Amino acid sequence: MTFAYIPSPPISTFSIGSFPIHFYALTMLAAIGIAVWITGVRWKRVGGSFEQIIDIALCAVPAGIIGARLYHVVTTPERFFGSDGNFWDIFNLRQGGLGIWGAVLLGSLAAWAWCRHKHYPAALLCDAVAPALLVAQAVGRLGNWFNQELYGAPTTLPWGLKLNHSGTAIGSHELCYDGASCPTGTLFHPTFLYEMIWNLIGAALLIWIGRKTLTQLKAGSLFTLYIIWYTVGRTWIEALRIDYAHQYLGIRINVWVSIIVCMLGIVAFIQVNRRGKSTSLLSEKLRTITEMEHRESVLKAA
Template structure:
């Protein structure tokens, strides 16, 4: 059933405004979604780290370099894979706009890759096990992605192919949409998938012994599984200007999903019997905790 304007009565509207002004200060919805995602992720990770017996504030300290490196990595991946948007004879944006992260274009692949470097450096400095930290923050990353994806809704970007489903997404002509046409809300699909993945990781961590980075590997496998399907629905020109670059019929990010999915499964198999001790607190804190417990080791480090 359609309205008098030709638009189906059941649909998801896109926000007409993505920027609000507080005086002369612009408040961008895209950036706000990322700030909320980061804040929630740090809060949840701190709770999970403390439950494992970790030092209070450790995750917050680790988060600073992780976020900085992650933002750089997220933008680098986007610019590298979509370089034709900013450089070359067919560029549709000036090169300096590659720095405008609020216009969209933050890739989770680059964020996790370079953000992981920041986490590794922080863990090495504090003497903590990288695998333990990775397992702790894995659900937080999934929930953070679920929140951050709503920034794409405000920017009216990364939508899917046309659909007649009642939850189709309206897209303005200024953002590439056509009158009377609805599109797959891939931002919503991924947000729901990521939220479900976050809860699934928490349950898996409680039910099974997934240490030494295995819970993080499960996150990678779970995320890429959903991302492969969702990516196939998208019609934005990743890798090109007016069309997406494909290889054997698959988009760049689908190939990335395949490689990472296989890599995660291989890691899970290779570490299935690994049970060495993980350091979740500096030696000084562990000694103090040991003395407070009357010489008995705490079970906190064994919590999921």
């Protein structure tokens, strides 16, 4: 008998009247709000304003959601195409299915486009958002805990995750190995918790590195370090998971993606520090732009 374990929530939704509220959605909203706040605080320190971050978020967040969904569609096409698929389920986000890789890619492109339009130094934004993304991803993983999904292989460790079949709990019928059902009471690796801890440690490290190496590292370096840190963690955490995923050469597709993106992050780190500009130089430019925007807003209000 196991005396120590991590319990799963008995519910994953609740209702206000006839309208269902999903805890997964609430954790996503909380993650977005926290990311915007942390980024805003860091952006102001390098000469920007919180209003600028709100404008960037209004572009990046919707693009990130679209990108996250597209990544899921591309990596699990059988759910939406072919004889057993339903194309219209692409637009049904209530069924779940968001990929962080697509979110970061499309969200970053949208943020970059807005920065280019407003002449903000995109490298400064990258460094401001890097630890914020890790904290947001840590918070977002709580949604997987509520949904009882994306957990790892069976374990006898005292921090194993115990599933809950009561209430409105969902996702609690994952198969063990090769289609075999797990015995009642089986505990699983809490991969959501592993990733939360990994991401929070990474966020703290990025903040520390940013303060200690402000004059040594070029602007944009922290974002490349975010990519490297996250993908290293995602590689070993993803390998623990037992939910269905396409495999190539016996390796899950997200493990391959993590390895490839990690290598690209290392190359990007080297190139940024060879060819990038200093944070102090770009910060002075941002302060000038922010002051000009402030004067223009005052003149319009007058």
